[in-house]
Amino acid sequence: MSDARIAAAAPQAIRREDYRQPDWLVPDIALDFDLDPAATRVRATLQVTRNGTHDRPLVLNGDGLVAVSVKTDGGDAQGWRIEGQDLVIPLPGDAHVIETEVVIAPERNTQLQGLYASSGMLCTQCEAEGFRRITFFPDRPDVLSKYKVRMTADKARFPVLLANGDPIAQGDAEGGRHWAEWHDPFPKPSYLFALVAGDLVANTGSFTTMSGREVQLGIYVRAPDLPKTDHALHALKLSMKWDEEVYGREYDLDVFNIVAVDDFNFGAMENKGLNVFNSRYILADPDTATDWDYDAIAAVVAHEYFHNWSGNRVTCRDWFQLSLKEGFTVFRDQSFSADQGSAAVKRIEDVRNLRASQFPEDAGPLAHPVRPDEYIEISNFYTATIYNKGAELIRMMATILGPSKFRAATDLYFDRFDGTAATCEDFVACMEEAGGVDLGQFRRWYSQAGTPRVSANLVQDGATARLALAQTVPPTPGQPVKEPMVLPLKIRLFGEKSGTPLTDEQLLLFDKPEQELRFEALPERAVLSINRGFSAPVIVDANRSAADLAFLSAHDDDPFARYEAMQQLMLDTLVAAVTSGKGDHAALIDAVRNTLTDPSLDRAFIAEAVLLPSDSFIGDQMAVVDPEAIYRAREALRADLGKALEGEWRAAYEGARANRFEYSPAANGARRLKNVALGYIAASGAGDAAALAYAQFDAADNMTDRQGGLATLVNGTSALREKAIQAFYQRYAGNALVLDKWFQTQAFSSRDDTLAAVETLAKHPDFTLANPNRARALIGAFSMNQRAFHDRSGRGYRFVADQLIALDRLNPQTAAKLVPPLGRWKRFDADRAALMRGELERIVASPGLSKDMFEQATKSLD
Ligand code: ARG
């Protein structure tokens, strides 16, 4: 804690262009842990070798460590010193053995970085720079070592001892203690180190790889959670098979273990052979997990498993290359999920997520390229840009190359860089080489921040049409002027009368500021379908009429484009209503009716297509966001849709009423549509809506329906609202993951009194900032509730700033992640902007600020 603050005195930017090879390598390391929550003794033995010809000393990073002893080649080290937090040892020769000893206190580690305690177990999180909180080491991803780990701990309290690699030996020790040894034969960077000690049980299984090796699988949890691990284990097996079939990648150790922990700063971590997960991405049963949770668990299990190749076998040279592993691995997990159910719905979800998280980031003060040029605290760069925009870059290259060349290119990449620390440039070079393409200009996607904007105008004269395209990339911090990008745009024309395609789909690589496409011999008026499948992560203004959008929403043969046409129609309708104060909803109501009653569409798709854009996405379309006007326009439209189509919503609701819970694409789609329909029935003002929601809430045999009923009631004013909130709380008291949903659902409420309710919930006995999931469930969710957070009094801003200042003292990483909503002040009116800036200034001025918060808050003020 204090160590994070010392650094805040003079936070220094690290620059990509300053990269230098490591001065010293560490081919082998042996670690000996005497584990104890209050005082863990860590002895490290490092074989170090000089890298190149130089006379620089060995520098081992430390963070909050005190050296108990330092030895070189078996004797007391001479002339070593502490510089800042690092241990510096001058060494005469080219190869030495270094031994260090430190004592750390896991139970006092509230940052959850390094070795820490969670619900009685001890676990580690090292990425990006947590290993230096455990032992002195060159803590950078281009130093790869073979690890031997020995752990000794109290046998009764910590019967299970896990580390990376394969178990080698174990035995009993004196005083009720025992020990275990693990060896990892694969050289790895320190950020992939992990150990876990705890009273855990495992759901075990096995997987036979494509070359016939048997791998033992284990999902470790506390005993009461064991029944909730089948889904994760199943997802793991599916992932292992999928990576063999789709990428030719086989698992390489004899064991693969996953441990679920309750206190975790993010989703999960791909430590070699020992993934550590936030328990929300492992534990599931129908009563406590929603369909969304089930899907997310499979996706995160796949993501971390896929890192074994994209991240571990081939790792990153430095943290500027983070998207090399994260963008690629997100692309891989998205493809995996698409293959498990509806690819169209998965694409819609991914794009919605990109627009909700990455587009605002790219348009705000924290915008940065997919390969950043500098950072103060690397933890702040685990962003939607690195992950999700990074995945879009891989997707675009896959589109440009086509499936077989893309596969050849990833094979080349894995073969060429196996066992090394690579760069984004290495990846792109493999794409070029195996794909036979020139990606020179495409590389701007890695260096230029900001979401490109495309304007597309189709003008038809008789049988000939011209499509005029223009692109711009907006200025972003540090990048005032931009060059044109390569935008792979999938385009097709449809006949307005016939409702059928007039052209084949074409892939245009649009790479100039302006370009024109000509279409000849068109037999009828054409309607433009562009950026089909969201082939490029850009904002398209295609200037299409409501009639054309309605037409596409009914006739486009690309499901994403169909969804997109409806979304655009909704956005146009809402933006017009916000600016004029009056909405014309007729065209949209017809389009929604068509979609809702189209028997050829699956329910999950319908549910996505008829969902209104969020308040914040509507706000993103406006010059100055007016949260109240947006809320009113959206509610008015919801009410009109609800009333005009009440019969259709009720039919959809009844038709999707599943009998018994089942996790399958069809059953999930039915629940999704049912809950969207319930929301519209409530919006219609129907007198029985609350009773319907309560009945669903009460009788549900699964969490999707229970939470769906609860959410509808929580947004309303019925007397059943309080009853449901109480019943839910009582039913799940003691289940932390479900209580998170209880807090979050109330924080998302669209009611007038949400701000006051959230202030009260922050004082609830079950609320704590010490658990990141809980902090995000209330504070994070509230700050995404555009209307409540932006209450014109500024109380919402003050509340969040107070919480973040308090959270920063415990856990800077999690606190810093919650700053961005306050940083959006430029998008609001002068009064709100001043209030938001005031809170950011208060954060910057608060004593002992971490460098994580310092970077996020000061950049947000610019
Ligand atoms: N590499 C992990 C993943 O699979 C996340 C690690 C996040 N680390 C951080 N410092 N934010 O995505």
Ligand code: ZN
């Ligand atoms: Zn990852």
